[in-house]
Amino acid sequence: MGWPFIGETIGYLKPYSATTIGEFMDQHIARYGKIYKSKLFGEPAIVSADAGLNRFILQNEGKLFECSYPRSIGGILGKWSMLVLVGDMHRDMRTISLNFLSHARLRTHMMKDVEKHTLLVLRSWKENSTFSAQDEAKKFTFNLVAKHILNLDPGNIETEQLRKEYVTFMKGVVSVPLNLPGTAYRKALKSRCTILKLIEGKMEERVQRIQEGNESLEEEDLLNWVLKHSSLSTEQILDLILSLLFAGHETSSVSIALAIYFLPGCPQAMQQLKEEHREIARAKKQAGKVELTWDDYKKMEFTHCVVNETLRLGNVVRFLHRKAIKDVRYKGYDIPCGWKVLPVIAAVHLDPSLFDQPQRFNPWRWQNSGSRGSCPSMSTVSNNFLPFGGGPRLCAGSELAKLEMAVFIHHLILNYHWELTDTDEAFAYPFVDFPKGLPIKVKAHSLL
Numbered sequence: 001m002g003w004p005f006i007g008e009t010i011g012y013l014k015p016y017s018a019t020t021i022g023e024f025m026d027q028h029i030a031r032y033g034k035i036y037k038s039k040l041f042g043e044p045a046i047v048s049a050d051a052g053l054n055r056f057i058l059q060n061e062g063k064l065f066e067c068s069y070p071r072s073i074g075g076i077l078g079k080w081s082m083l084v085l086v087g088d089m090h091r092d093m094r095t096i097s098l099n100f101l102s103h104a105r106l107r108t109h110m111m112k113d114v115e116k117h118t119l120l121v122l123r124s125w126k127e128n129s130t131f132s133a134q135d136e137a138k139k140f141t142f143n144l145v146a147k148h149i150l151n152l153d154p155g156n157i158e159t160e161q162l163r164k165e166y167v168t169f170m171k172g173v174v175s176v177p178l179n180l181p182g183t184a185y186r187k188a189l190k191s192r193c194t195i196l197k198l199i200e201g202k203m204e205e206r207v208q209r210i211q212e213g214n215e216s217l218e219e220e221d222l223l224n225w226v227l228k229h230s231s232l233s234t235e236q237i238l239d240l241i242l243s244l245l246f247a248g249h250e251t252s253s254v255s256i257a258l259a260i261y262f263l264p265g266c267p268q269a270m271q272q273l274k275e276e277h278r279e280i281a282r283a284k285k286q287a288g289k290v291e292l293t294w295d296d297y298k299k300m301e302f303t304h305c306v307v308n309e310t311l312r313l314g315n316v317v318r319f320l321h322r323k324a325i326k327d328v329r330y331k332g333y334d335i336p337c338g339w340k341v342l343p344v345i346a347a348v349h350l351d352p353s354l355f356d357q358p359q360r361f362n363p364w365r366w367q368n369s370g371s372r373g374s375c376p377s378m379s380t381v382s383n384n385f386l387p388f389g390g391g392p393r394l395c396a397g398s399e400l401a402k403l404e405m406a407v408f409i410h411h412l413i414l415n416y417h418w419e420l421t422d423t424d425e426a427f428a429y430p431f432v433d434f435p436k437g438l439p440i441k442v443k444a445h446s447l448l
Contacts, residue, residue: 132436
């Protein structure tokens with residue numbers, strides 16, 4: 001169980017390559033099996049690298065287990081953040097998010113803006129200059145969610161100020177929770193106050209405009225929807241928007257950066273993507289159309305395989321925090337009530353008994369038929385592939401994240417050839433990050 005109080009937390013959180021499960025997990029699984037006990041984050045814990053137990057935990061949310069993040073995360077994201085809420089309040093907040101990110105809204109509102117914000121970023125790239133692909137991906141996803149949540153336009157002073165504050169904020173969310181001067185955690189708490197002040201200012205302006213009947217059609221954003229259709233308090237709205245801005249750009253931007261990182265190492269995948277997107281672009285040109293449609297998105301079949309493989313191998317969300325709310329017995333294992341339970345999603349995605357050559361980037365494994373390596377059956381895929389979690393807490397933004405990745409890849413493949421200019425790889429801290437920012441150099445081309 002490790003040292004008093006801290007247990008084995010330091011070893012568990014030691015950075016490692018994101019396409020592995022790390023030395024700590026490797027050694028513990030080899031010694032104790034896929035389900036073992038430890039002391040982590042100051043509490044006795046069960047760690048699960050077992051696909052069946054992980055599914056069981058997620059499916060029994062609210063019945064046998066509940067979300068249980070460290071108190072320090074609640075201190076930064078707020079007590080009304082969807083990440084830390086449980087029960088009815090979480091369900092209500094999630095319903096708001098699901099309404100805002102519904103399938104119909106993705107088709108009618110988001111699709112056009114995802115493409116617009118993609119092109120805004122890609123068109124700013126200069127040939128032969130080196131820049132951080134990770135930063136560019138963050139710029140794209142942040143601008144998109146800031147527009148749809150608060151109607152903030154990319155490049156304006158408020159948007160840029162908010163984006164800079166979020167960089168500091170993010171570093172604190174995943175830092176050691178020491179509330180001392182100069183620490184990342186203290187700086188993040190300060191950034192939280194600045195961000196909330198800005199959101200509250202926007203709220204006050206909007207409430208006044210709604211009361212005066214001076215709303216513009218452009219303001220069909222989340223803030224407007226919440227103010228008109230929910231009974232949430234000001235504090236609840238602030239925490240909801242703060243956490244959605246955070247969740248809505250951080251993980252999807254890392255996923256895009258991972259795709260940019262993996263693809264140059266797989267020339268066959270790059271070639272197949274070029275053929276798929278050239279075909280879509282040619283058909284649009286012949287029809288005299290410019291903007292991508294939902295039908296075009298559905299035609300990106302191999303791109304969806306690339307998206308899945310990027311999420312499986314990169315594992316942006318490594319593990320989840322849960323707690324047993326009853327004594328649980330699972331296949332001969334006893335999980336005591338009150339113990340922390342950590343389902344490690346990454347360990348399942350990188351399990352050689354479930355995925356053939358799991359460390360290899362192989363998008364063809366997601367096709368129902370194909371000659372390049374073994375392809376899992378659809379039941380294996382759905383049961384063991386959980387990049388967005390599962391059960392009642394399945395990520396509300398999962399479809400938006402996949403749409404962002406596919407549209408970004410479409411325009412990137414059509415317009416640029418890129419190469420990494422320095423050795424860099426994704427590390428798990430446990431949040432996934434490129435230490436050097438993934439420096440790339442691009443060369444413009446046209447596949448049409």
